[in-house]
Amino acid sequence: MTGIYPAATQLERHRQQFPALANKAYFNFGGQGTLPQASLEAIQQAYTYIQHNGPFSVGVNAWIMEEGNKTRQAIASEFGAPVETITLTEDVTVGCNIPMWGIDWQAGDHILLTDCEHPGVVATAQEIARRFKVEVSTCPIMETLNEGNPTEVIAQHLQPRTRLVILSHLLWNTGQVLPVTEIVEVCRNYSASTQLIRVLVDAAQSAGSLPLNLTELGADFYAFTGHKWLCGPEGIGGLYVRPDALESISPTFSGWRGIVIDEVGKPVGWKPDARRFEVATSAYPLYAGLREAIATHQQWGTPQERYEQICKRSEYLWQRLSELDNVRTLATSPPKAGLVSFVLTNGHSHKQLVNSLEQQGFMLRTILDPDCVRACVHYFTQPAEIDQLIEAIRLEARD
Numbered sequence: 001m002t003g004i005y006p007a008a009t010q011l012e013r014h015r016q017q018f019p020a021l022a023n024k025a026y027f028n029f030g031g032q033g034t035l036p037q038a039s040l041e042a043i044q045q046a047y048t049y050i051q052h053n054g055p056f057s058v059g060v061n062a063w064i065m066e067e068g069n070k071t072r073q074a075i076a077s078e079f080g081a082p083v084e085t086i087t088l089t090e091d092v093t094v095g096c097n098i099p100m101w102g103i104d105w106q107a108g109d110h111i112l113l114t115d116c117e118h119p120g121v122v123a124t125a126q127e128i129a130r131r132f133k134v135e136v137s138t139c140p141i142m143e144t145l146n147e148g149n150p151t152e153v154i155a156q157h158l159q160p161r162t163r164l165v166i167l168s169h170l171l172w173n174t175g176q177v178l179p180v181t182e183i184v185e186v187c188r189n190y191s192a193s194t195q196l197i198r199v200l201v202d203a204a205q206s207a208g209s210l211p212l213n214l215t216e217l218g219a220d221f222y223a224f225t226g227h228k229w230l231c232g233p234e235g236i237g238g239l240y241v242r243p244d245a246l247e248s249i250s251p252t253f254s255g256w257r258g259i260v261i262d263e264v265g266k267p268v269g270w271k272p273d274a275r276r277f278e279v280a281t282s283a284y285p286l287y288a289g290l291r292e293a294i295a296t297h298q299q300w301g302t303p304q305e306r307y308e309q310i311c312k313r314s315e316y317l318w319q320r321l322s323e324l325d326n327v328r329t330l331a332t333s334p335p336k337a338g339l340v341s342f343v344l345t346n347g348h349s350h351k352q353l354v355n356s357l358e359q360q361g362f363m364l365r366t367i368l369d370p371d372c373v374r375a376c377v378h379y380f381t382q383p384a385e386i387d388q389l390i391e392a393i394r395l396e397a398r399d
């Protein structure tokens with residue numbers, strides 16, 4: 001972050017590494033991040049390397065193994081976790097599915113979800129309920145955005161048969177950050193008199209935006225993706241599995257990457273760590289793309305520094321939105337991360353607003369529940385972009 005250039009120039013130079021930022025004002029990092037040029041090049045080089053040296057050969061196979069190791073290592077050190085806790089997946093949803101299907105469900109067991117979880121995860125829970133006669137219930141977290149205590153809400157909804165609590169660290173719809181460590185503690189204390197309750201965190205919005213130390217956070221499972229706030233390519237994500245939770249789930253999809261074989265090639269067991277949940281052939285060149293994206297952020301600052309900058313930018317956006325006529329931010333105090341959700345109070349359509357902004361070069365999205373518009377800011381979002389967005393919304397929101 002420091003150097004011979006003043007901060008504004010330095011940020012502008014940093015932004016030039018992201019081709020997507022050249023021709024638009026981008027506020028959709030929660031949907032997909034902007035890939036750095038270095039990632040694109042690393043992906044291309046990796047594909048070229050494979051073709052040049054294989055594609056299938058002893059050399060390329062060894063290189064692929066090393067790519068996996070380096071990628072798990074880069075993720076582990078960014079998230080404050082031991083490398084053996086990291087499974088590489090394709091995306092958040094696969095990472096959630098691993099523990100969700102991996103528990104040996106018994107009829108009558110209970111899954112607790114919050115009312116702010118992503119439909120893909122909700123659908124998985126519903127299918128588990130149907131197949132195994134498990135009960136799924138939802139607790140009202142959305143209403144705690146401005147007052148109330150999400151930990152207490154979760155505590156009130158635990159049941160003697162609860163085996164899994166599923167929640168997002170940073171809610172994708174309202175932008176609220178949930179106190180995961182506190183919630184895990186409540187689940188552990190409740191579990192003391194019943195069976196152990198595991199906590200699965202959907203980290204779609206938190207990985208790459210909140211500073212993380214997964215060992216200290218305490219969650220059993222933390223499912224993330226590289227393609228949102230980390231700005232990596234789509235198609236690579238992962239799952240953190242707390243060491244003492246490893247044996248509590250079994251691989252459901254399984255394959256050669258997750259097993260140990262004997263000298264005649266027969267499977268003799270699972271890999272001893274979280275790699276047991278990896279399955280088979282993947283788009284390996286994406287791994288280098290994700291590592292480059294992480295390295296690009298690290299050039300700018302630590303996760304803590306990036307988070308502080310995200311909060312400064314989101315507070316600015318929140319403040320300026322709050323001053324507009326016919327606009328109401330969902331949060332009544334500055335957001336604790338980069339998601340800022342708001343509504344039009346004069347009945348104008350959110351969909352039309354987002355479409356019209358997009359025509360003008362501002363990328364945002366609508367959310368259905370609650371019905372609102374979501375703008376995401378990253379640490380490299382420029383205040384000038386926010387000013388331009390505010391002016392465009394002001395004009396659109398006029399009566």
Ligand SMILES: Cc1ncc(COP(=O)(O)O)c(C=O)c1O
Nearest residue numbers: 091092093118168172202204225
């Ligand atoms: C909270 C949340 N969970 C899950 C997902 C799905 O992510 P993926 O496509 O990486 O599985 C999203 C994507 O928007 C999300 O916001």
